[in-house]
Amino acid sequence: MKKALLTLTLCAAASGPALAQHWYGAVDIGTLNMRNTIYADPGSVTVSGGYRFSPNLGAEAGVTAIGDTTFVNSNGSRTARQGDMRFLAVGFLPINPNFEFFGKAGLGLHTARVRGSGTYDGTTGPHTTTNVIVGGGIQLNFNQRFGMRIQYEHLGKAKSSASDSGADISRVSVGGVLNF
Numbered sequence: 277m278k279k280a281l282l283t284l285t286l287c288a289a290a291s292g293p294a295l296a297q298h299w300y301g302a303v304d305i306g307t308l309n310m311r312n313t314i315y316a317d318p319g320s321v322t323v324s325g326g327y328r329f330s331p332n333l334g335a336e337a338g339v340t341a342i343g344d345t346t347f348v349n350s351n352g353s354r355t356a357r358q359g360d361m362r363f364l365a366v367g368f369l370p371i372n373p374n375f376e377f378f379g380k381a382g383l384g385l386h387t388a389r390v391r392g393s394g395t396y397d398g399t400t401g402p403h404t405t406t407n408v409i410v411g412g413g414i415q416l417n418f419n420q421r422f423g424m425r426i427q428y429e430h431l432g433k434a435k436s437s438a439s440d441s442g443a444d445i446s447r448v449s450v451g452g453v454l455n456f
Contacts (some may be wrong), residue, residue, distance in 0.1 A: 277323055278346075279412060282287055285382065287392075287421065292385075293384070295300070295393075296326075297328055297330065298327070298328055298455055298456060299325065299326065299327050299434075299455075299456045300326050300327075300334075300389065300453055300454060300456060301323075301324070301325045301326075301453070301454045301456070302322075302323075302324045302325070302326070302336075302338075302425070302451050302453045302454070303321070303322070303324075303425065303451050303452055304321070304322040304324070304393070304425070304449040304450065304451030305319070305320070305321055305372070305449060305450060305451060306319070306320050306321075306322070306447050306448050306449025307319050307320065307447070307448060307449075308320055308342060308431075308445055308446070308447050308450075309423050309445070309446045309448075310345075310349045310375055310434075310443045310444070310445050310451055311444040311445075312441065312444055313345055313443035314347045315345040315346075315356050316347075317344050317345070317372075318342050318344065318345040318348075318358075318371070318427025319342075319343045319348055320340050320341065320342045320343065320449070321340070321341050321342075322338050322339070322340040322449065322451070323339055323383060324336050324337060324338025324339075324362070325337060325338065325394065326366060326383060326402040328368070330432070331366070331368060331370055332367060332368050332369070332370075333365075333366070333367060334362045334364065334365075334366040334367075335363075335364070335365055335366065336362075336363075336365075336366050336380065336382075337361075337362065337364070337436065338361070338362050338363075338364075339360070339361050339362075340359060340360045340362070340378050341359055341360070342357075342358040342360070344356065344357050349393035349455065351394050351395040352392060352393045352394015352395050353392065353432065354390050354391070354392040354393075355390065355391050355392075356388055356389070356390050356436065356441060357388070357389045357390075357391070358387065358388045358389075358434060359385045359386075359387055360382065360384050360386040360387065360431065361385045361386060361426060362382060362384040362385075362409055363382050363384075364381060364382030364383075364409060365380065365381055365382055366378055366379070366380045366386065367379045367433060368415075369381070371425070372452065373393070373417065374416060374417045374418070374427050375414070375415070375416055375417070376414070376415050376417070377412070377413070377414055377415075378412060378413055378427075379410075379412040380409070380410070380411050380429070381411075381433070382408075382409055383407070383408065383409065384405055384406070384407045384409040384426050384431055384432065384433065385405075385406055385407075385410075386404065386405045386407055386432070386445075387402050387403070387404045387405075388402065388403055388405075388434050388435065388436040389402040389403070389436065390436045390437075400436050400437045403435055403436055403437050403438065403440070405432070405433060405434055405435045406441070407431060407433060407434075408431065409427070409429060409431055409432065410430050410435025411429030411430060412427065412428060413425050413426050413428060414426055414427075415453065416432045421454065422428060422452070422455075423436050423452070423453035423455070424450070424452055424455055425450070425451055425452075425453070426448075426449070426450050426451055427448070427450075427451075428446065428448050429446065429447045429449075430445075430446045431445040431446065431447060432444075432445065433445070
């Protein structure tokens with residue numbers, strides 16, 4: 277009996293690092309800052325999922341829905357509809373079990389379509405731009421299942437056509453994390 281208990285204790289201790297490996301899901305709500313464009317800064321929602329290979333390294337993929345933004349003047353209007361898909365490597369720096377910093381980098385596919393009325397009548401796009409995404413933030417873990425994160429991401433340039441000079445886009449968001 278003592279040998280079985282000792283074996284069970286050793287197995288439990290050895291499996292501790294494996295418990296850091298887990299799937300997680302996140303929903304983030306934020307606002308975009310779009311520079312070099314006539315459009316207003318829209319809101320956004322990102323749904324993502326990831327896997328932590330170790331306490332310090334993970335991978336994440338997600339989809340961002342970006343709110344429509346409209347430019348209006350006396351000649352008509354133009355409405356931009358955008359979204360992105362992302363594939364990122366994530367590095368974590370745990371400070372304690374409830375608080376950690378993280379950084380992320382990877383590729384994003386940003387799609388934009390513009391519809392116009394009046395003298396802007398017509399549609400351009402959809403046009404997809406491949407960008408490097410970099411970002412970072414902090415995560416507060418309430419317990420082993422639930423957490424909250426605040427992050428900043430630079431999403432690169434978004435274009436609505438091949439001739440478009442592009443809008444430089446960054447994003448600030450807050451969200452929830454669910455560990456599986």
